[in-house]
Amino acid sequence: MAVVEELFRFLVLMLSFFGTLALAGIGLAIIFGIMGIINFAHGEFIMIGAYSTSMAYQFGLPLIAAIGVGGLATGVFGLVVERLLIRHMYDRLIDTLVATWGLSLILTQVVRIQFGGSFAGVPVPFGTFQYGGFSASMYKIVLGFAAIALFALAYVILMYTDYGLQARAAMQNKDMARSLGVQTDRVYMLTFFFGSVLSGVAGGLFAPLTVLTPSMGSDYIVKAFVTVIVGGANVIVGTSGAALSLGFIQTPASQIFGTLGGRVALLVTTILIIRILPEGISGVVTRD
Amino acid sequence: MSRETTASDSTEKGDPTGQSGNTRRRFLKSVAVSTGAVSIAGCTGQFGGGGGAEPIKIGTLYDNSGPMGFVGKGKDAATKMWLEEQNHTLLDREVEWIDYNPAGDNTKYKNLTRKLIQQDDVDMIFGALLSSNREALRPIVDENKQLFSYNGWYEGGVCDEFMVLNTTLTSQQRPLIDFMVENFGSDYYALVADYNYGRVSNRYARHYAQENGAEPVGEEFIPLEVSEFGSTINRIKEEDPDWILSLLVGSSQLSFFKQAESAGVDLPYGSLANIAGTYEHVKFEPPVMSDTYSCFSYFQEIPTERNRQFVQKFQENNPDYTKENGGYVFLSIADAWNAIRFYWKAVEKAGTVDQQEVLAAYEDGLELESPKGTITFNGETHHATQNMWLAKVNDDHSITFLDQGGNETDQPIAENVQTSEWFRNQCNLVEDSTWDDPKTEYLTPDEGDLA
Numbered sequence: 001m002a003v004v005e006e007l008f009r010f011l012v013l014m015l016s017f018f019g020t021l022a023l024a025g026i027g028l029a030i031i032f033g034i035m036g037i038i039n040f041a042h043g044e045f046i047m048i049g050a051y052s053t054s055m056a057y058q059f060g061l062p063l064i065a066a067i068g069v070g071g072l073a074t075g076v077f078g079l080v081v082e083r084l085l086i087r088h089m090y091d092r093l094i095d096t097l098v099a100t101w102g103l104s105l106i107l108t109q110v111v112r113i114q115f116g117g118s119f120a121g122v123p124v125p126f127g128t129f130q131y132g133g134f135s136a137s138m139y140k141i142v143l144g145f146a147a148i149a150l151f152a153l154a155y156v157i158l159m160y161t162d163y164g165l166q167a168r169a170a171m172q173n174k175d176m177a178r179s180l181g182v183q184t185d186r187v188y189m190l191t192f193f194f195g196s197v198l199s200g201v202a203g204g205l206f207a208p209l210t211v212l213t214p215s216m217g218s219d220y221i222v223k224a225f226v227t228v229i230v231g232g233a234n235v236i237v238g239t240s241g242a243a244l245s246l247g248f249i250q251t252p253a254s255q256i257f258g259t260l261g262g263r264v265a266l267l268v269t270t271i272l273i274i275r276i277l278p279e280g281i282s283g284v285v286t287r288d
Numbered sequence: 289m290s291r292e293t294t295a296s297d298s299t300e301k302g303d304p305t306g307q308s309g310n311t312r313r314r315f316l317k318s319v320a321v322s323t324g325a326v327s328i329a330g331c332t333g334q335f336g337g338g339g340g341a342e343p344i345k346i347g348t349l350y351d352n353s354g355p356m357g358f359v360g361k362g363k364d365a366a367t368k369m370w371l372e373e374q375n376h377t378l379l380d381r382e383v384e385w386i387d388y389n390p391a392g393d394n395t396k397y398k399n400l401t402r403k404l405i406q407q408d409d410v411d412m413i414f415g416a417l418l419s420s421n422r423e424a425l426r427p428i429v430d431e432n433k434q435l436f437s438y439n440g441w442y443e444g445g446v447c448d449e450f451m452v453l454n455t456t457l458t459s460q461q462r463p464l465i466d467f468m469v470e471n472f473g474s475d476y477y478a479l480v481a482d483y484n485y486g487r488v489s490n491r492y493a494r495h496y497a498q499e500n501g502a503e504p505v506g507e508e509f510i511p512l513e514v515s516e517f518g519s520t521i522n523r524i525k526e527e528d529p530d531w532i533l534s535l536l537v538g539s540s541q542l543s544f545f546k547q548a549e550s551a552g553v554d555l556p557y558g559s560l561a562n563i564a565g566t567y568e569h570v571k572f573e574p575p576v577m578s579d580t581y582s583c584f585s586y587f588q589e590i591p592t593e594r595n596r597q598f599v600q601k602f603q604e605n606n607p608d609y610t611k612e613n614g615g616y617v618f619l620s621i622a623d624a625w626n627a628i629r630f631y632w633k634a635v636e637k638a639g640t641v642d643q644q645e646v647l648a649a650y651e652d653g654l655e656l657e658s659p660k661g662t663i664t665f666n667g668e669t670h671h672a673t674q675n676m677w678l679a680k681v682n683d684d685h686s687i688t689f690l691d692q693g694g695n696e697t698d699q700p701i702a703e704n705v706q707t708s709e710w711f712r713n714q715c716n717l718v719e720d721s722t723w724d725d726p727k728t729e730y731l732t733p734d735e736g737d738l739a
Contacts, residue, residue, distance in 0.1 A: 009522050012518075013518045013519060013522060016516075016518050017516075017518070020516060109353075112353070112354075112357070113353070116357075116358055117355065117356075117357065117358040117539070118539050118571060120614065121546070121571075121572065121573070123546075123573045123576075124546055124547070124549065124550035126550075127550070128550060128551060128552035130552065133525075134525075135525070135551060135552035136518075136521075136551050136552075137547060137550035137551040137552075138550070139550060140518065140547075140550075140551075208546070209515075209516075209543060209546060209547055209550075210515045210540070210543040210546070211515070211539045211540065211542045211543050211546070211571075213539040213540070215355065215539075216515070216539075216540070218513065219513050219514075219515055219540060251519075254518075254519035255519050255522060255523070258508045258509075258510075258519065258520070258523065259508065259510050259511070259514050259516075259517070259519060259520055260482070260508075260509065260510065260511060262519055263511065263514070
């Protein structure tokens with residue numbers, strides 16, 4: 001009985017760490033993996049997703065639909081950013097990094113001016129999961145499975161649609177793809193939209209568990225970067241593998257040494273992994 | 289502490305008599321006046337001629353943007369309301385209000401403090417929200433011998449000739465610890481924001497708990513930006529405490545309450561950081577904060593006629609602070625209000641705005657009828673002695689005030705609460721400090737100092 005409780009405790013905590021890392025990272029991974037662009041405003045995309053989800057929820061939509069609205073709103077916003085800003089900086093990694101960092105500062109301030117220091121939140125749905133003496137938030141379990149579902153969706157889109165085929169082609173060899181008739185600019189635009197939608201959905205999924213503030217993105221961007229760096233270039237397998245392994249390390253560390261200990265373990269593991277595997281987890285799973 | 293000593297040393301060295309600073313300021317003032325005379329020469333036809341005294345100048349440094357912007361805006365609104373009530377007049381002189389926005393940036397805090405002192409030549413400054421803001425500008429205030437009111441709630445410890453303070457200190461929140469141990473038990477789990485305020489406050493809390501024979505069964509120092517509390521909640525459940533001590537601050541950490549609620553944590557929270565200042569009971573949907581106990585000198589809900597009128601008028605002037613708009617008349621607003629009123633009292637008593645004489649009026653002891661109740665200014669410590677209220681957050685997030693036995697009351701839980709004994713033993717600004725030979729220290733108890 002006590003063993004089962006302990007097991008649950010470990011599994012639920014790990015599932016929630018995995019879910020948080022994977023969801024935080026997925027949008028960034030897609031944009032970085034396919035376009036080679038580092039979106040430093042990624043945290044703010046998550047924030048926009050959370051805010052618009054909350055707005056839709058306050059308007060009266062059920063949570064799941066509100067999250068959809070959040071994803072779509074962030075996607076449309078991403079599209080605008082891509083057309084106005086990113087488009088002019090393809091293949092200029094450092095420039096996009098600085099430009100999107102600036103964008104992140106602007107977004108944080110604009111939201112702060114418009115909505116103030118914090119924003120009406122969404123209550124946590126689904127209640128409490130109870131087993132013997134163990135109880136946990138049901139929503140955290142759902143969050144883990146939502147992450148898995150989102151990765152599955154991204155996998156299907158990248159593997160079984162025309163867009164996915166072209167995106168993979170552009171990712172492997174942009175010039176070759178273009179000479180074979182792939183409109184890479186259009187593919188990139190769609191990719192940025194797709195990545196933004198995923199970031200927005202992630203923000204919507206985080207919304208019930210956190211307090212919505214203009215600077216909430218800064219917490220997620222660390223998680224996102226850690227996950228994507230450890231994951232490496234392979235968008236689906238790398239990122240989910242990274243989230244899983246980092247969650248696996250963070251769980252016992254935070255259980256034994258507390259929240260701070262968990263964080264330290266997360267970052268130390270990241271340093272070790274990129275020291276030993278410069279390609280990240282993708283380097284292990286992908287054969288050249 | 290060594291840094292503060294250095295600061296006061298350098299003041300003494302550079303300025304043994306305290307005269308040169310005045311001379312320099314007078315010089316700067318005359319420069320400012322003469323350049324001003326040149327630049328507005330064209331307008332003198334309109335303004336010149338009036339034989340009245342020049343205006344009294346007060347400056348405020350409250351953030352109007354940045355993470356603490358909402359606090360500073362509230363303080364500015366309180367300042368504005370008071371000035372309007374007084375028709376911008378003090379001692380039959382016009383009061384000019386110079387209102388800067390340091391935007392949460394310590395460099396700006398320093399520069400604007402210099403500007404207020406050297407360029408605007410103000411008679412009084414009110415400001416700084418966080419202790420870090422205050423400590424950034426304090427050397428400038430000390431060096432220039434400028435009277436300064438700090439009125440943000442903090443962990444306590446400023447013992448500075450030129451600073452007057454009137455807000456809640458952690459040591460004054462002692463009734464909370466006594467109450468929680470008496471009513472819920474001696475095993476508590478402390479959640480502490482990992483920075484100066486959290487750590488020092490936790491030291492006080494542990495000391496008071498020990499005096500009650502209570503011990504923390506767990507203590508966790510949590511980085512400010514953490515918003516994920518799964519493991520913390522698991523640990524709390526393993527330790528099975530009687531209650532939780534919350535020193536959680538900042539919006540990320542407040543996620544704890546939502547996550548704990550949904551994970552089925554059903555423990556009373558004793559808070560030294562929530563409700564009064566950051567009104568979580570208004571921000572969150574019930575019942576996230578239910579069964580939270582918080583002890584401060586002010587809550588919007590304080591059931592006195594004077595407070596009701598204050599709240600009503602403030603909300604009429606500033607609709608952002610009504611419940612309908614998700615707002616609350618929080619502690620910092622009442623403290624800014626009392627800060628400027630204390631200044632008014634001091635100036636009226638002194639009959640002048642000469643800073644040294646105004647400070648003498650403060651040190652002589654002032655008494656103020658305020659929305660909090662009667663507060664007095666303690667000349668020795670430069671801090672306020674005031675009543676503490678114990679608020680309970682109910683299931684519907686309404687507030688009930690309780691006495692030590694846990695019964696409903698419309699009275700404070702403790703009256704005329706001073707600074708801690710430890711602080712009073714070391715800080716006597718009336719005896720140990722003068723305008724020309726000032727004491728300018730920041731005293732925080734180290735581990736074990738309190739016992």
